Amino acid sequence: KQHIYDQAMNDITMLGTYAEQVEREARAEGRSLPPPVRLQIGEPSFRTPEHIRQAALQTIANEPLTYGPPAGWPWLRELIAAKIARVDGYSIDPENTAVTLGGTGALMAALSATVGPGDEVLMPDPCWPIYAMQLTAVGVTAVPYPLDPQSEWLPDIARLEKLVTPRTRLLMINTPGNPTGAIFPREIVSALLDFARRHDLYLISDECYDEIIFEGEHVSPATLLTRSELEDGRFIGIYTFSKSYAMTGWRVGYVVASKALTKTITDVLCANHSNISIIVQRAAAAALTGPQDCVKEMRDSYRQRRDLAVRLLKEAGRYVYTPHGAFYALIDVRGKRGEKRGRQFALDLLHERNVAVAPGNGFGKVSEEYVRISLGASDEEIERGVREICQFADR
Ligand code: PLP
Numbered sequence: 001k002q003h004i005y006d007q008a009m010n011d012i013t014m015l016g017t018y019a020e021q022v023e024r025e026a027r028a029e030g031r032s033l034p035p036p037v038r039l040q041i042g043e044p045s046f047r048t049p050e051h052i053r054q055a056a057l058q059t060i061a062n063e064p065l066t067y068g069p070p071a072g073w074p075w076l077r078e079l080i081a082a083k084i085a086r087v088d089g090y091s092i093d094p095e096n097t098a099v100t101l102g103g104t105g106a107l108m109a110a111l112s113a114t115v116g117p118g119d120e121v122l123m124p125d126p127c128w129p130i131y132a133m134q135l136t137a138v139g140v141t142a143v144p145y146p147l148d149p150q151s152e153w154l155p156d157i158a159r160l161e162k163l164v165t166p167r168t169r170l171l172m173i174n175t176p177g178n179p180t181g182a183i184f185p186r187e188i189v190s191a192l193l194d195f196a197r198r199h200d201l202y203l204i205s206d207e208c209y210d211e212i213i214f215e216g217e218h219v220s221p222a223t224l225l226t227r228s229e230l231e232d233g234r235f236i237g238i239y240t241f242s243k244s245y246a247m248t249g250w251r252v253g254y255v256v257a258s259k260a261l262t263k264t265i266t267d268v269l270c271a272n273h274s275n276i277s278i279i280v281q282r283a284a285a286a287a288l289t290g291p292q293d294c295v296k297e298m299r300d301s302y303r304q305r306r307d308l309a310v311r312l313l314k315e316a317g318r319y320v321y322t323p324h325g326a327f328y329a330l331i332d333v334r335g336k337r338g339e340k341r342g343r344q345f346a347l348d349l350l351h352e353r354n355v356a357v358a359p360g361n362g363f364g365k366v367s368e369e370y371v372r373i374s375l376g377a378s379d380e381e382i383e384r385g386v387r388e389i390c391q392f393a394d395r
Contacts, residue, residue, distance in 0.1 A: 019356045033354040037385040039373040040356040042178065042327065044246040046301075048283075049294040052245060055286030059279045068278055070270035071262070072099025072254070076281045079288040080239075080254050088210055088237070090222040092230070095259045098266050099252065099276050099284070103208040103240035106255040108134050109272065110236045111170075113264040114202050115140045119169040122160065122201075126330075126363030126370075128178045143168070146366050149330075153180035153321060157191050164199050171196050173221075174206040176213060179330055179363045179372040181306075181323020189219045196234060204236045208253070209326040211244040211295050214303045216324050222256070233258040243327070244295050245287045252276060252284045302327045305375040305382050312383070316390035327375040330360065331386075333393045334369045342368050345393070353388045 019036065026033045047053075059065075071077065077094035085091050100106040107130070115121060117139040123131050125144035135142040145160050147153045155173075173192055175184040184192070196203040203221060210218050222235050229235075240253035255265055269275075306322070309329050313320040319332045333345045342360035349355050349371075358374075360367035373385060 019350060019354075022350055023354070035354065037353075037355040037377075037381045037388070039377050039381060039385045040358045042243070042374050042376055043248055044243065044298060044327075044376045045378045046246040046298055048245065048247050048250070049287075049290070051290045052247065052283045052286045056279045056283040059282040063278060063282075065278060068275040068281070070098075070275050071266040072097075072276060073278065073281050076285050076288075079285055083288050084237075084239075084256060088207065088218070088220045088222065088239075090220060090225070090230075091227070092256055093259070096230070096262055097254050097256050098262055098269060099254050099281060100269060101253070101273060101276060102242055102248075102251045103206065103238050103253040104130060105251070105269075105272075106238045106240070106253045107131070107204070107206065108137070109265045109268040110204055110238065110255055110257070111135065111138045111140075112268045113261065114236070115169050118167060120165060120167040121170045121172060122163060122168060123172045124155065124174060124177070125365055126179055126360065126367035127172070127174060128206075129362050131172060140169075141167075144364055147177070147180060147182070149321065149332075149366070153177065153182035153330075154184065154188055155192070157195055160192075160195060168199060168201060170202040170204060172204045172206065174208075176209040176218065176323075176325025178209065178326050179328045179358070179360075179367065179370075180321070181326050181328050181330070182321075183213065183216045183218065183324045185216070186219045189221050190224055193221045193224055201234070202236060203234055204238060206238040208238060208240045209243055210239065212299055212302060212327060213325045214299075214306060214323070218325070231258045231260075233261045236261065241284050241287055244298075246294075246298060247283070247287065250280050250283060252280045302375050305377075305379060308379065309373065309375065309382055309386050312386040313390065316387075316394070318390055318393065323375075328372050329375065330367060330370040330372050331357075331389060331393075332369060333371055333389070335393075342371050346371050349389065349392050353392060355385050355388045357385070357389065 080097045081092050081094050119140045120143050121140050123142045205221050237256035241247040310322050346357050346359035357371040360370035
């Protein structure tokens with residue numbers, strides 16, 4: 001049984017399944033558990049807005065549901081180019097973008113198109129666990145670089161320099177960041193871009209939370225590039241509809257790169273899945289052409305939940321970095337003697353209090369003494385979950 005638990009805990013996305021198992025066992029043993037609180041996964045508590053759902057229904061009713069172009073339909077690529085200018089502040093042509101199976105698919109296609117066995121890739125620690133899985137899948141060596149909790153979870157370029165070898169090919173960055181909620185300021189983004197130039201590296205910039213900013217500004221490295229530099233092929237931007245529009249289950253995102261690299265990425269997409277369903281692409285188009293109030297309303301809710309979580313944590317005397325974007329908070333659950341216990345803490349918390357959080361070790365070594373909560377959950381869940389975490393941590 002421990003083996004199954006270990007496996008589940010190693011993959012935070014499976015923690016929900018594990019939680020169900022804990023409940024089943026408690027029922028079978030006649031034990032009663034408190035009502036569940038699920039804070040482990042980055043899932044918005046909102047339904048996909050109605051006009052987006054309607055666009056999908058209309059497509060099913062009225063359109064031939066055939067194969068489509070591997071890079072996505074031209075009408076959607078045009079809307080994406082306009083969104084990049086409106087939200088991310090740089091200009092591209094439709095040929096600089098391809099529609100993918102979520103941000104996950106964009107990342108996987110970008111990695112497959114650029115790196116392979118023998119290469120080393122610099123990856124943040126902590127980071128979204130799928131990075132490490134994807135790097136394993138494409139056969140490269142992941143070289144984690146630390147984000148420092150003492151300096152607002154930002155990277156230190158001097159430490160990055162020390163990790164470069166003749167095999168280093170690519171630098172991955174993520175701002176706003178999962179699991180930290182940190183937003184890289186302009187000078188850090190600029191320093192990272194210079195670093196990539198100096199060592200002739202690809203730069204994958206995961207900007208999946210570009211519209212979930214509570215304070216400060218989102219700076220894409222692409223805003224610091226000229227049009228011709230963008231075409232030199234170093235920069236790759238990763239985006240998704242999942243988070244801004246509460247569309248996690250639709251599986252649609254996009255990649256931005258030079259025209260030449262977009263062609264290679266498109267070949268990878270073609271080999272992987274031919275194309276994304278037109279039903280989903282029409283829904284994505286409706287998200288971009290429809291009212292944008294929904295994005296702001298959801299962001300305002302995440303900000304309120306962030307404020308609630310941070311207030312409760314501070315009242316309980318727990319150190320917490322105030323996340324400035326995305327929808328997560330990392331909570332330090334070090335014991336009284338400073339022991340690192342994020343993983344065991346998460347396991348015990350689920351067993352005894354029926355509160356699921358993501359253990360920090362799933363994101364990297366630096367975050368081992370932390371657990372991550374998602375602010376995508378409801379206010380009630382956050383309130384009860386944070387109180388339980390604090391009481392549990394103080395035992
Ligand atoms: N990048 C980061 C940092 C994420 O946290 C996620 C999802 O949680 C993604 C990319 C991909 O999301 P999706 O595949 O749903 O677009």
